[in-house]
Amino acid sequence: MDDLRKRAKELLETSAVKVVIGYEDGSGGKTRTLFAEKPEDAARLIFDSRCVMNLAAYVTKREIKEKGRMAIAATLPVMRSIIQLASEFQVSNDNLLVLGITPESKLLEFTDLSEVEKFVHQYQIEIEARNKEMLEKLEKMTPAGRWKFWTDELSPCIKCYACRAACPMCYCSRCTVDFNQPQWIPVPSHQLGNLEWHFMRAVHLTGRCIDCNACFNACPLAIPLNLLTKKMIEDVKANFGGYQPTLTGEHLMSTYKPDDKENFIQ
Amino acid sequence: MNIDKHIIRKDSLEKLFDILRQNSKTIYAPVSRNSKVIFRKTDNFAEIAAGCIQTDISSKEIAFPRTERLLDYSRSADGISVKGFDSGDIPEIVLWGVRPCDTVGIGELSAIFNWDYKDGIYNNRLSKVTVLGFSCSKADEYCFCTSVGGNPGNTAGSDILFTRLGDNGDFLAEVLTEKGIAVFALATGFFEKAGEIKKEEFLAEVPVRFNLEVLSNNLEKFFESGQWVDLSLKCLGCGVCAYVCPACACFDIQDEAHGRKGSRFRCWDSCAFSLFTLHTSGHNPRDVQSQRWRQRIMHKFSYMPDRLSVYGCTGCGRCSRACPADMNILESLISIQEANV
Numbered sequence: 001m002d003d004l005r006k007r008a009k010e011l012l013e014t015s016a017v018k019v020v021i022g023y024e025d026g027s028g029g030k031t032r033t034l035f036a037e038k039p040e041d042a043a044r045l046i047f048d049s050r051c052v053m054n055l056a057a058y059v060t061k062r063e064i065k066e067k068g069r070m071a072i073a074a075t076l077p078v079m080r081s082i083i084q085l086a087s088e089f090q091v092s093n094d095n096l097l098v099l100g101i102t103p104e105s106k107l108l109e110f111t112d113l114s115e116v117e118k119f120v121h122q123y124q125i126e127i128e129a130r131n132k133e134m135l136e137k138l139e140k141m142t143p144a145g146r147w148k149f150w151t152d153e154l155s156p157c158i159k160c161y162a163c164r165a166a167c168p169m170c171y172c173s174r175c176t177v178d179f180n181q182p183q184w185i186p187v188p189s190h191q192l193g194n195l196e197w198h199f200m201r202a203v204h205l206t207g208r209c210i211d212c213n214a215c216f217n218a219c220p221l222a223i224p225l226n227l228l229t230k231k232m233i234e235d236v237k238a239n240f241g242g243y244q245p246t247l248t249g250e251h252l253m254s255t256y257k258p259d260d261k262e263n264f265i266q
Numbered sequence: 267m268n269i270d271k272h273i274i275r276k277d278s279l280e281k282l283f284d285i286l287r288q289n290s291k292t293i294y295a296p297v298s299r300n301s302k303v304i305f306r307k308t309d310n311f312a313e314i315a316a317g318c319i320q321t322d323i324s325s326k327e328i329a330f331p332r333t334e335r336l337l338d339y340s341r342s343a344d345g346i347s348v349k350g351f352d353s354g355d356i357p358e359i360v361l362w363g364v365r366p367c368d369t370v371g372i373g374e375l376s377a378i379f380n381w382d383y384k385d386g387i388y389n390n391r392l393s394k395v396t397v398l399g400f401s402c403s404k405a406d407e408y409c410f411c412t413s414v415g416g417n418p419g420n421t422a423g424s425d426i427l428f429t430r431l432g433d434n435g436d437f438l439a440e441v442l443t444e445k446g447i448a449v450f451a452l453a454t455g456f457f458e459k460a461g462e463i464k465k466e467e468f469l470a471e472v473p474v475r476f477n478l479e480v481l482s483n484n485l486e487k488f489f490e491s492g493q494w495v496d497l498s499l500k501c502l503g504c505g506v507c508a509y510v511c512p513a514c515a516c517f518d519i520q521d522e523a524h525g526r527k528g529s530r531f532r533c534w535d536s537c538a539f540s541l542f543t544l545h546t547s548g549h550n551p552r553d554v555q556s557q558r559w560r561q562r563i564m565h566k567f568s569y570m571p572d573r574l575s576v577y578g579c580t581g582c583g584r585c586s587r588a589c590p591a592d593m594n595i596l597e598s599l600i601s602i603q604e605a606n607v
Contacts, residue, residue, distance in 0.1 A: 026594075027594045028407060032500060032591065033592075063499060063555060156304060158323070158509045159332070160536070161539070162590050183522070186520075188333040188522070188531040189534075190531075218506075220302070220506050220509070221302055222299075222302050
């Protein structure tokens, strides 16, 4: 990824951006986020198959935004997240430059987000075969079987909210679960509290989740909570047509249309 | 009391497990779940994930559950009735396969839960736990127990500490407390008197990574340092580090009302959350993540030793292993220790 390092260095040298968000080597063979602020920092940037964390989670963080205009090394899931965030007015051309990394690890530079959108729309969001199989298996279960599956899987959840923190779409300054007057979601990590938390999160992400698996990767207990959002993606696809983040802000689940089917009410 | 040293043969360990079960003991041990290892109630010796460096979540839940129901109340025409915590409901538990960095953590938690107010529920739970520690024969780059006064064969906090004596699979059993003797007494036949054993030869090598005294001295002058921002910029602000930690004791009190009935819970909380210090006025004294990361380190390495004479870190390395952003506490500690303050 010499191209990336070179471009990042230029951008910092010319002050075109104040910070380049990318990956660097971390501990234990892992990678971590690098915030390159000086031209010489760019030499630490890396990109390889270990770089799966969704860096878009950082572009809405106050401490990062306050640095000034950002550039971000963005894989396809990161680019999708950015388009969704832009459609929700969280980032714009003014504060973000996308250094795209294609699925073939080629560097692309976009002059603005509409080009990112065009690039992103060349690829469909496809759920991995293994998880698709799991969803089908769940679909075939009896309601009691499914209930057991989810209560078992969610029982070890300690409510550390790593899933929320790692998710670019969970940028609310105050999450529903943080309210206690009135309390919407039970805070204790007992059965009901855990179920309500994960179901609420999945519903809030419906039509917005771009299936990057950041929530699952962040979970210290490897709970397959991403199956919930994947199921929502399948349902939205089946009931409301295509599934792509768009800059126009036509949000699949929060835009009212008189011709919506509303079959679920009948 | 004098440490009583015995040998227990590889095959007898399972028999000891069965005897404990036959004596109606509830056993919690490291068990694999999905790709992780957690402490779980188990009746099956074969299920125990032996040989793992560390469980992904600490054993603190045994005495300090993530959610503790403190009381139930109900309202009626006759007034309000409150049913408090019933310590009679707490089972006798044997904690099997705990690493020394977790057993030390019990002491650190106990210091907090007995600081001024003696926490009856915590103490009650702990009084019913027998700790069977297992020394470490393996370590990884995240381990730093020796930097915080511990070691891979530390007996502190265990009732019996087992140390695997090389490849033949026999264990040295150090019977350390009255509770340890009670377990020993159930299965005397499986223990043989140990001769001279150099335990150290069978322990993992964990190099000392920083000087604790220099670190503590530096921290006193480091509070206003700009370095906290650099050290914490990638922190996402979740609670993983606190929740996997054997020594983090912060909690929140939550009430749940259902009509005329309700319950009060004590739930784990984390200083990494922005909500943790948010005032009703809207003011937040720890407004940004760097202040929260500073609090985490100051609390463990400055405030706790000052007030409780114990550190709030056992060097288990879990927080760094589990962090989704690869925040590494050891790196922060080393850089603070090396800073010119």
